[in-house]
Amino acid sequence: MEQEFDAIVVGAGPAGSACAYKLANAGLQVLVIDRGKFVGAKNMWGGAFYGGDLLNLLPNFCEEAPFERYVTRQKISFLTEEDCLSVDFASPKFKEPAPHGFVMLRSKFDRWFADKAQEAGAVVAPGLGADDLLWDGSRVVGVKAGSDELPASVVVACDGANSGMAQKAGLQKELSSEDMKQGVKEVIELSEEIIEQRFGLSGKEGIAWEFVGSCTQGLPGGGFIYTNKDSLSVGIVVQLDALVKRKVQANDLLEGFKSHPEVARVIEGGKLVEYSAHLIPVSGINMMPELSRDGFLVAGDAAALVLGTGLILEGANFAVASGIAAAETVIEAKERGDFSNESLSMYRRLLEDSYVLKDLRTFRKAPHFLENPHIYNLYPELACDVARRVFIGDGQPRKTTWDNVRDSLKGRASLLQILPDLWQGKGAI
Amino acid sequence: MNIIVCVKQVLDPDIPPAKFRVDSASKKVVPPEGIPPVINPYDAQAVELALRLKEKHGGKISVLTVGSNGADKVVKHAISMGADEGVVLSDETFEGSDSFSVAYILSKAIEKIGEYDLVLCGRQAADWDEGLVGSVVAENLGTSLVTLAEDAEAVDDGLKVKRVTLDGYQVFVVPLPAVVTVSNEVGQARLPSGLGIISAARRQIPVWKAEDLGVDPSLVGSTAARRKLFALSVPARERKCEIIEGETPAEAATKLAVRLREAGAI
Numbered sequence: 001m002e003q004e005f006d007a008i009v010v011g012a013g014p015a016g017s018a019c020a021y022k023l024a025n026a027g028l029q030v031l032v033i034d035r036g037k038f039v040g041a042k043n044m045w046g047g048a049f050y051g052g053d054l055l056n057l058l059p060n061f062c063e064e065a066p067f068e069r070y071v072t073r074q075k076i077s078f079l080t081e082e083d084c085l086s087v088d089f090a091s092p093k094f095k096e097p098a099p100h101g102f103v104m105l106r107s108k109f110d111r112w113f114a115d116k117a118q119e120a121g122a123v124v125a126p127g128l129g130a131d132d133l134l135w136d137g138s139r140v141v142g143v144k145a146g147s148d149e150l151p152a153s154v155v156v157a158c159d160g161a162n163s164g165m166a167q168k169a170g171l172q173k174e175l176s177s178e179d180m181k182q183g184v185k186e187v188i189e190l191s192e193e194i195i196e197q198r199f200g201l202s203g204k205e206g207i208a209w210e211f212v213g214s215c216t217q218g219l220p221g222g223g224f225i226y227t228n229k230d231s232l233s234v235g236i237v238v239q240l241d242a243l244v245k246r247k248v249q250a251n252d253l254l255e256g257f258k259s260h261p262e263v264a265r266v267i268e269g270g271k272l273v274e275y276s277a278h279l280i281p282v283s284g285i286n287m288m289p290e291l292s293r294d295g296f297l298v299a300g301d302a303a304a305l306v307l308g309t310g311l312i313l314e315g316a317n318f319a320v321a322s323g324i325a326a327a328e329t330v331i332e333a334k335e336r337g338d339f340s341n342e343s344l345s346m347y348r349r350l351l352e353d354s355y356v357l358k359d360l361r362t363f364r365k366a367p368h369f370l371e372n373p374h375i376y377n378l379y380p381e382l383a384c385d386v387a388r389r390v391f392i393g394d395g396q397p398r399k400t401t402w403d404n405v406r407d408s409l410k411g412r413a414s415l416l417q418i419l420p421d422l423w424q425g426k427g428a429i
Numbered sequence: 430m431n432i433i434v435c436v437k438q439v440l441d442p443d444i445p446p447a448k449f450r451v452d453s454a455s456k457k458v459v460p461p462e463g464i465p466p467v468i469n470p471y472d473a474q475a476v477e478l479a480l481r482l483k484e485k486h487g488g489k490i491s492v493l494t495v496g497s498n499g500a501d502k503v504v505k506h507a508i509s510m511g512a513d514e515g516v517v518l519s520d521e522t523f524e525g526s527d528s529f530s531v532a533y534i535l536s537k538a539i540e541k542i543g544e545y546d547l548v549l550c551g552r553q554a555a556d557w558d559e560g561l562v563g564s565v566v567a568e569n570l571g572t573s574l575v576t577l578a579e580d581a582e583a584v585d586d587g588l589k590v591k592r593v594t595l596d597g598y599q600v601f602v603v604p605l606p607a608v609v610t611v612s613n614e615v616g617q618a619r620l621p622s623g624l625g626i627i628s629a630a631r632r633q634i635p636v637w638k639a640e641d642l643g644v645d646p647s648l649v650g651s652t653a654a655r656r657k658l659f660a661l662s663v664p665a666r667e668r669k670c671e672i673i674e675g676e677t678p679a680e681a682a683t684k685l686a687v688r689l690r691e692a693g694a695i
């Protein structure tokens with residue numbers, strides 16, 4: 001090598017680019033490698049980026065970033081085979097003082113973000129995958145890529161779900177399908193006008209729409225639709241072990257979801273331009289590996305820093321926040337000239353003090369709670385049935401809503417079945 | 430042997446057909462968002478041949494590309510394979526140039542580099558498949574030209590080139606400097622090594638503009654184009670599926686044969 005790197009960042013997703021950007025800005029020699037043919041080539045998500053981390057990190061984010069729309073409505077729908085009961089939340093607070101959620105397509109965003117890191121001075125090398133770590137005793141001293149050995153003072157693993165690097169470092173065990181959800185999504189092209197018409201949007205306004213119920217046929221998971229500029233991202237996310245056990249294909253669930261009348265209506269006439277699938281680590285803090293060892297840190301999905309509460313699925317903001325914390329740690333370690341585990345343990349403290357680990361702790365019971373099948377069949381059924389009784393008159397004398405709820409429950413579930421769910425849910429989500 | 434390789438960025442041939450779009454009004458291809466262009470595969474093979482020549486005879490490999498946005502990526506690709514250096518030729522006035530203007534721009538850059546024995550081009554650019562630029566460059570430079578090379582080596586009195594023909598090959602010996610266009614029979618272009626990728630990623634690729642090259646603005650750009658495009662559209666392909674049934678396989682086969690004859694297929 002012409003020159004040794006202070007840090008090698010493995011993976012140019014949101015975690016890796018945030019980390020590299022911050023490191024390069026501090027003047028460190030940083031190399032980012034990504035196994036994709038180009039940065040973002042195979043990356044996918046729902047998706048919207050929530051919160052202020054990118055705005056804080058990148059001063060001109062709003063003007064420069066290739067985002068599709070802001071989230072100005074957040075909608076949650078409960079589905080049965082035919083019906084759909086929705087909560088549709090709109091608020092000016094979504095935009096003020098700064099936009100809170102950005103709908104983005106990963107292939108564009110990831111490349112832009114990596115270019116920012118490059119402009120800041122990082123060396124970004126796509127088309128290069130790390131196959132293994134380099135060791136000096138128990139200290140990580142670089143990575144192996146094919147036949148090349150790339151030395152560095154510290155390696156930051158940002159290689160995403162099922163991180164090969166965290167496993168090679170002995171921090172993460174082989175992951176089990178119980179800890180994973182499978183996401184599949186299609187990008188469906190429609191004109192800007194049609195999207196704005198169908199969703200009641202204008203300008204850069206956009207919608208993030210989550211679905212719970214029949215779309216996963218009782219399996220833990222849900223569906224989503226995000227409005228891009230001139231396309232929709234339509235997908236579902238399902239518990240991986242449940243798919244395997246029930247011998248169901250995620251694609252088939254997606255097809256079913258797309259044929260639900262409420263979904264079919266908004267995608268009608270659209271052209272399928274992209275299909276992709278990806279895993280999501282969903283057991284939160286319960287599956288989080290040790291976050292560092294001598295010469296090594298792990299951030300983002302690679303460290304399972306994903307928050308899923310059933311109502312929200314966020315990982316990209318956790319990836320960026322952890323990437324930044326890793327960079328801050330490396331910058332100080334470099335000043336001290338000490339990349340030992342003890343020196344790098346600052347990383348864990350930074351995460352403990354931020355929303356990253358606080359949120360994961362608050363919702364630590366959510367992953368278990370969300371395995372309850374009632375959430376995906378019983379409750380959407382109940383909700384839609386009550387709505388049917390309340391809103392669709394059948395010429396009979398009306399009943400109070402409470403009586404309608406009671407009638408709906410009859411034959412479906414007893415209070416004794418529901419109370420434990422409520423009790424569990426209270427502490428979990 | 431000092432070799433100059435001309436490389437062009439083209440749409441990634443791996444783009445799914447659903448993403449390929451043309452704008453018939455402006456008669457332009459709309460590049461798909463999020464999928465960056467790649468080096469023309471034949472040009473990567475030209476770089477491959479250059480590397481083999483350099484391995485055998487020594488020398489230096491320079492790479493040239495005419496292009497805007499992100500054109501440095503294809504130069505970097507060539508450098509990651511092992512080329513020594515490269516330049517992007519880019520200027521607002523180059524927009525909309527036809528093959529002749531592109532060849533003119535390349536020729537000016539080659540003259541500016543000055544010391545060269547061999548110019549390699551791909552046999553054709555995988556987007557429009559014109560196969561013009563190499564020949565026009567040779568004409569401009571006044572050098573000898575061999576097209577469709579599958580192999581080459583330096584000999585005493587110049588370059589020995591094996592040229593692909595429909596059912597065999599020809600062998601030429603041409604004096605240097607020469608322009609040679611490289612065919613896919615040269616074989617696979619090597620994959621960049623890790624260190625190659627990193628050293629290319631570190632490079633700043635210089636950009637030469639019209640005035641650096643002494644390019645006459647009246648000879649480039651859309652106004653200079655001698656070729657006018659009248660219409661551009663994606664051919665509509667219709668697919669129909671008919672299921673031919675029968676009680677027995679023999680009956681189904683008979684019906685199929687009748688149907689195929691009706692359709693004029695047999």
Ligand SMILES: Cc1cc2nc3c(=O)[nH]c(=O)nc-3n(C[C@H](O)[C@H](O)[C@H](O)COP(=O)(O)OP(=O)(O)OC[C@H]3O[C@@H](n4cnc5c(N)ncnc54)[C@H](O)[C@@H]3O)c2cc1C
Pocket residue numbers: 010011012013014015016033034035036040042043044045046047048049050128129130131158159160161164182183184185235236237278279280299300301302306313314315316317319
């Ligand atoms: C269907 C779906 C919907 C989602 N929706 C949302 C959403 O709406 N909002 C949200 O915040 N989050 C969402 N997420 C989660 C979010 O996408 C992830 O949490 C986030 O991308 C994690 O970022 P990361 O940088 O840690 O990893 P990734 O984005 O996975 O990036 C990892 C990178 O590492 C590279 N890599 C992997 N292995 C190697 C190797 N050995 N060598 C070199 N490079 C390697 C990969 O090519 C990749 O570029 C969703 C996820 C899915 C699957």
Ligand SMILES: Cc1cc2nc3c(=O)[nH]c(=O)nc-3n(C[C@H](O)[C@H](O)[C@H](O)COP(=O)(O)OP(=O)(O)OC[C@H]3O[C@@H](n4cnc5c(N)ncnc54)[C@H](O)[C@@H]3O)c2cc1C
Pocket residue numbers: 435436437438456457458469471472493494495496525526527528531535549550551552553554555556557558559560561562563658
């Ligand atoms: C119908 C039509 C529409 C077009 N529309 C556009 C358009 O909208 N935008 C646009 O940019 N171009 C457009 N072009 C292409 C442009 O007019 C030139 O044809 C092109 O830049 C020159 O390359 P070629 O395809 O003729 O290359 P060929 O002659 O097929 O290329 C042969 C070899 O020449 C070399 N070479 C060719 N081009 C370059 C280059 N740019 N830099 C370095 N080496 C090169 C390479 O080694 C290549 O393998 C269009 C062409 C056609 C036929």
